[in-house]
Amino acid sequence: MARFVVVGGGIIGLATAYRIVQDQPDAEVTVLEKEPRLAAHQTGHNSGVIHAGVYYRPGSLKAQLCRAGSRSMVDFCTEHDIPVRVCGKLIVATDESELPRLRDLHERAVANDLPVRLIDAAEAREHEPAVRCVGALHVASTGIVDFTEVCTALARSAELAGARIRLGTRVTGILTRGDEQVVRTSTGEVVADVLVNCAGLQADRVARLAGVVPPARIVPFRGEYYELRPDRRDLVRGLIYPVPDPRFPFLGVHLTRMIDGSVHAGPNAVLALAREGYSWGRIDPAEMFGLVTNPGLWRLARRHLRYGLTEVRRSLSRRRFAMSLARLVPGVTEQDLVPAAAGVRAQAIASDGGLVDDFLIVHRPRQVHVLNAPSPAATSSLEIARHIVGQLPSARIGR
CATH class of the missing domain: 3.50.50.60 (FAD/NAD(P)-binding domain)
Structure with a gap:
């Protein structure tokens, strides 16, 4: 045995x-x-999204296991009577400069053998009437569940x-x-x-x-969320994501209708000061020392200082957070957002500062x-x- x-x-x-x-x-x-x-x-502390596998390099372990996993997860949930919904999602380009990246994402999704379509702004509004965009990628196989x-x-x-x-x-x-x-x-x-x-x-x-x-080495990044007030949930039918920056593993703040009907907004991505640092007040001196003495993190910080500062400013300002969401759905305002529980992502960073x-x-x-x-x-x-x-x-x- x-x-x-x-x-x-x-x-x-x-x-x-x-x-x-x-x-x-x-x-x-x-x-x-x-x-x-x-x-x-x-x-x-997961967002509850069953990802289709759009973002991942064809042939990578992520691409292979995510594509297969999205199917097996839905099957497992159905077998065990767990509420699950394959609702699809929109990845939206909010200005013309993002369209080349959206087309690149479409090519990657096709290479990963996923059911996706490039659609125009009018068709995007058929899926999400409150969205603002110049074009979108519709990903049919994305779902939601409570993990x-x-x-x-x-x-x-x-x-x-x-x-x-x-x-x-x-x-x-x-x-x-x-x-x-x-x-x-x-x-x-x-x-x-x-x-x-x-x-x-x-x-x-x-x-x-x-x-x-x-x-x-694992470096913790906190992802902070808000929820839409119950009376504003009708702004979002399903999932609305921005076109991601391919230089980063984070997808940008987005809007997700959860399996319980609530709508989560976020997450941003800021360096956490503890492995389980769900707030700015949670600080682990040993983790702090590890971060300060991590050469890979210093190299990453130098490379992406502007991005990191943007995330910190958004973390400290609900108004900035709402402005990011309003690029996707103009109807979202600061008053519509209610703080929700944060999560912490374990991100492996190599000694050269590269994100694994x-x-x-x-x-x-x-x-x-x-x-x-x-x-x-x-x-x-x-x-x-x-x-x-x-x-x-x-x-x-x-x-």
């Missing part, structure tokens, strides 16, 4: 545990989560198949002892044959505990470390898990 320990109770960790018990029914699987609940961080509900279903299914989930269990050390992985935790040791690190914001730290030198663009999964003997899995990781989670488990040692490992 093979023994697996999965670190992280977010959607990737839970999907991995679920996949292992599906593929290896005799396996012994333990999931360790430091928080008292599942999906406490990136998954639970926390997905996690609940994954955990329930994994536990019914024999997996154990230990909440409130922080990993404090990892030791390789012969063929065994000994994971020391705040609630005792767990011994396994294979370790899978899906710790999200803490993934590089867990890798170091296992003796792995990560090829990139693709999913980064590092393999070591009897270990797998998921070191970069930002958006569209929730969309892709079932396929990321399938990819990981397909490369794991099989049930022939055992005692």
